Amino acid sequence: MDVEILESDVLIIGAGGAGLRAAVEASKRGARVTVLSKGPVPGGATSVSGGVIQAAVGPDDSPEQHFRDTVIGGRFVNNQRLVQAFVHNAPQKVLDLERYGCAFDRNKDGSLDLRMPSGATRKRGIEGEVNSNVQKILAQRSLECGARIHEFMMVTRLLQDDKGQVYGATAVDFARGSFVAFVAGAVILATGAAGRLYSVTACPRSSTGDGVALARRVGARFINLEMMQFIPLAYTYPEFIKGFTLGEAPNYGHHTRFLNSKGERYMLKYDAKRAEYATRDVAARAGYIEIQEGRGSPHGGIWVDTSGNDRKDGLYQPHKLADRYQMIVDFYGPAKANFEEPFEATPSALFLIGGVEIDTDCRTNVPGLFAAGEVAANLHGANRLGANALAEIQVFGSIAGINAAEASRVGCPTPIRAALGLQISDERSAVLGLFEGPGKRRACEFKHDIQRIMWDCVGVVRDGKRLQIALAEFQRLREMYNEVRVTSETRRYNYDWVEALEIPMMLDVGEMMAAAALSRTESRGAHYRTDFPLEDDANWLRETVVQDLNGKLTATSQPVDMSVIPVAELQSS
Amino acid sequence: MQSDILTVVVDRYDPEREKVPRPVTYRVPRQEGMVVADVLLYLYEHDAPDLGFLWECRTRRCGTCAMRVNGHPVLTCSEPVREHMRLSPLEGLPVVRDLIVDRQELQARLAPWAAEALEGLPKDARILLEPGEIAHYRALSECIDCFICDSVCPALAENANGGAQFAGPRRLIRLEAQVQRRAEPLPWLLYAAESNPSLCTRCFACTEECPRELRPAEAIGSLTKRLYERHELDAHKTSHISSFLRSILRAAWLDEFRLLVDIYGVVGVAKFIPQALRMLRRGKLPKPHFGQAAQSTDIQTILRGMDKRS
Numbered sequence: 001m002d003v004e005i006l007e008s009d010v011l012i013i014g015a016g017g018a019g020l021r022a023a024v025e026a027s028k029r030g031a032r033v034t035v036l037s038k039g040p041v042p043g044g045a046t047s048v049s050g051g052v053i054q055a056a057v058g059p060d061d062s063p064e065q066h067f068r069d070t071v072i073g074g075r076f077v078n079n080q081r082l083v084q085a086f087v088h089n090a091p092q093k094v095l096d097l098e099r100y101g102c103a104f105d106r107n108k109d110g111s112l113d114l115r116m117p118s119g120a121t122r123k124r125g126i127e128g129e130v131n132s133n134v135q136k137i138l139a140q141r142s143l144e145c146g147a148r149i150h151e152f153m154m155v156t157r158l159l160q161d162d163k164g165q166v167y168g169a170t171a172v173d174f175a176r177g178s179f180v181a182f183v184a185g186a187v188i189l190a191t192g193a194a195g196r197l198y199s200v201t202a203c204p205r206s207s208t209g210d211g212v213a214l215a216r217r218v219g220a221r222f223i224n225l226e227m228m229q230f231i232p233l234a235y236t237y238p239e240f241i242k243g244f245t246l247g248e249a250p251n252y253g254h255h256t257r258f259l260n261s262k263g264e265r266y267m268l269k270y271d272a273k274r275a276e277y278a279t280r281d282v283a284a285r286a287g288y289i290e291i292q293e294g295r296g297s298p299h300g301g302i303w304v305d306t307s308g309n310d311r312k313d314g315l316y317q318p319h320k321l322a323d324r325y326q327m328i329v330d331f332y333g334p335a336k337a338n339f340e341e342p343f344e345a346t347p348s349a350l351f352l353i354g355g356v357e358i359d360t361d362c363r364t365n366v367p368g369l370f371a372a373g374e375v376a377a378n379l380h381g382a383n384r385l386g387a388n389a390l391a392e393i394q395v396f397g398s399i400a401g402i403n404a405a406e407a408s409r410v411g412c413p414t415p416i417r418a419a420l421g422l423q424i425s426d427e428r429s430a431v432l433g434l435f436e437g438p439g440k441r442r443a444c445e446f447k448h449d450i451q452r453i454m455w456d457c458v459g460v461v462r463d464g465k466r467l468q469i470a471l472a473e474f475q476r477l478r479e480m481y482n483e484v485r486v487t488s489e490t491r492r493y494n495y496d497w498v499e500a501l502e503i504p505m506m507l508d509v510g511e512m513m514a515a516a517a518l519s520r521t522e523s524r525g526a527h528y529r530t531d532f533p534l535e536d537d538a539n540w541l542r543e544t545v546v547q548d549l550n551g552k553l554t555a556t557s558q559p560v561d562m563s564v565i566p567v568a569e570l571q572s573s
Numbered sequence: 574m575q576s577d578i579l580t581v582v583v584d585r586y587d588p589e590r591e592k593v594p595r596p597v598t599y600r601v602p603r604q605e606g607m608v609v610a611d612v613l614l615y616l617y618e619h620d621a622p623d624l625g626f627l628w629e630c631r632t633r634r635c636g637t638c639a640m641r642v643n644g645h646p647v648l649t650c651s652e653p654v655r656e657h658m659r660l661s662p663l664e665g666l667p668v669v670r671d672l673i674v675d676r677q678e679l680q681a682r683l684a685p686w687a688a689e690a691l692e693g694l695p696k697d698a699r700i701l702l703e704p705g706e707i708a709h710y711r712a713l714s715e716c717i718d719c720f721i722c723d724s725v726c727p728a729l730a731e732n733a734n735g736g737a738q739f740a741g742p743r744r745l746i747r748l749e750a751q752v753q754r755r756a757e758p759l760p761w762l763l764y765a766a767e768s769n770p771s772l773c774t775r776c777f778a779c780t781e782e783c784p785r786e787l788r789p790a791e792a793i794g795s796l797t798k799r800l801y802e803r804h805e806l807d808a809h810k811t812s813h814i815s816s817f818l819r820s821i822l823r824a825a826w827l828d829e830f831r832l833l834v835d836i837y838g839v840v841g842v843a844k845f846i847p848q849a850l851r852m853l854r855r856g857k858l859p860k861p862h863f864g865q866a867a868q869s870t871d872i873q874t875i876l877r878g879m880d881k882r883s
Contacts, residue, residue: 488623
């Protein structure tokens, strides 16, 4: 066996905002850092995000107020210790970005030009940078600090010693078409989003939830995996763009109307008071139900009527959203972009709120394994506020980088390396085996099946029966997986190979999400069940916990950390 | 009437096995609002599982999906389809496979200076921009590395013929952004000097083709000007610019004889005599002008105004 093994102190899986911020902090502390990116940099969810970053920096604001907004928005099931660490660190960690080369919007007097993100009660949204640029600047900064970043490197497995400590990972170098192993003193998971599990998503190609699957296989615990956030409005076509976000009603002004195919303002049925301006989860759910019940538009969406809005309305601000505005012009035409005609929009999978359980040091329950960003939980509770995720990746990316650098000082002991060698050669056979064997089915067929099952059964609206169907379907697909074969011989930049590696991961993640959704027998925030349509505070001010114990999936729950402000006090405020 | 089927010719190419690209014709069912990337995904899922192409963000942020459609460089994620299309990789860059060109390693692409000794440099020190300067800075810093500008740059194509190496618009716009923001811009400016920005031919193809409407040509001009003002250009280039400016400010026309004398000196000009005789024979030697050019005050006002603005 001839496998290239690369050594470093800290191995970071994922090169979005969280992974790169961790790389900066760990490198500054003298650690040798390797960052693996499944796709290009920029790429991944950071690169396509809205670009508004939330931190309590305004004159009338405080970390305390940011805390309250976040926990109230999260329907009280956020881990309060994580929220506390988040709101206090956010101002500094976000403003560091300006020293790295970002340029945020500032007023003439030099103060930051802030906006009000949805769900916030103070002007707290820092903006101005296209977010692919933030990612690029962080990558540049990491490289200047001495970190090594490898693009097109898909991690297939975490390496563990017999006590369960994580010491590295194996990967497919998609650009060269080879198999590589990485050994490190500590590993940070920063793999981000999982939106690609759904047929309609705002996420880019790489967001298949790999980090969740990798962590599952080394025994990590997962919190609130049933919490998947959907954005109410997204493109219905072209197919390639389908699901990319068009935001929510306030993005277009104060007089946005949502209409179904009968021309009814259906939102009045779902939230008579706030109608189109209801929270994201309510608006997304209403649209989904209208479409499912046959009152959708020709391309499977609902109609968004913006004609009552003034284009000069401060909320729309085409000059600030030039990128997005131009996309509407290009794909839907200028009449729709200029509020002269209604356009079609569909709800779309946006953000995985749940994830790997971490403490305030970003440690998981698996020794040697840290996690930060979208792959980790539980900062957002049952509903993520807009603009909190971009601050989250700066805060927890930093914390993970600092702590992993410290933890990596012991390094990987020599006797353990021998044991890792065995895992590496096993994995190599499995990964290269996909080119051989009698199978005939292509991975992309499986992928479409998984995405459809997730959209129909573990989507915007759930119920016990559909969740059971999803679990059974995933089991069926798992049994069929040995029929998958990479049909083309070429190894370099072979998407067929990458997708074949993604399928078992997507099944692992989807199965846990369905199991978590089945176990939470209530509706809260992003999680809505028709068989349990109400919030149940008496039983469910709790986190769901899913864990794979030696091949057996368990779904339990635990009380949520409320050590900072009691929920009763927040509910009455 | 639009037909239901699109005809697409793709230049398939595996440089390890083939000498030249091999055009292959495919037929793809048309859908409403289809973009070129939809066609590529259709081919991948049906007729050509091994088709080499890249995509990631879907929305003009990652730059990986750039290629040529009927010879014209575009981002396929947002390019509407046409009835007959020929898809080929970007021009002038090494082809890895089919429609994929060599985008270089991340470090070489994003921060080539990080490889140089940067010890002791103020990495985090950035100046805060005035509100009026921010838009300008963003127009420099929002490059997505799609390589379209490099692919259309004739000066970069000249590198293959030897001589001084031009770094190309993609790297130079990035350097200009560094120089704008770094509290101590000198190291990046010196790095820019080694990149030979003055070899730019001012054809503006890069600015014209940039899918994000950035202006690399203008950034290169700005870098050249900074280097000139700091006397960081080589002696020839500095004399060239000085003489050019003097000539225009004096009489609003370019005195090409004077230009040669200023650059090469009275003796040095002697080596151009055979060339001058050849030009004279073919009637290509510029006629000497005297006095002021027509509308000279206007031209001079514009030049002075440009100087103040930049």
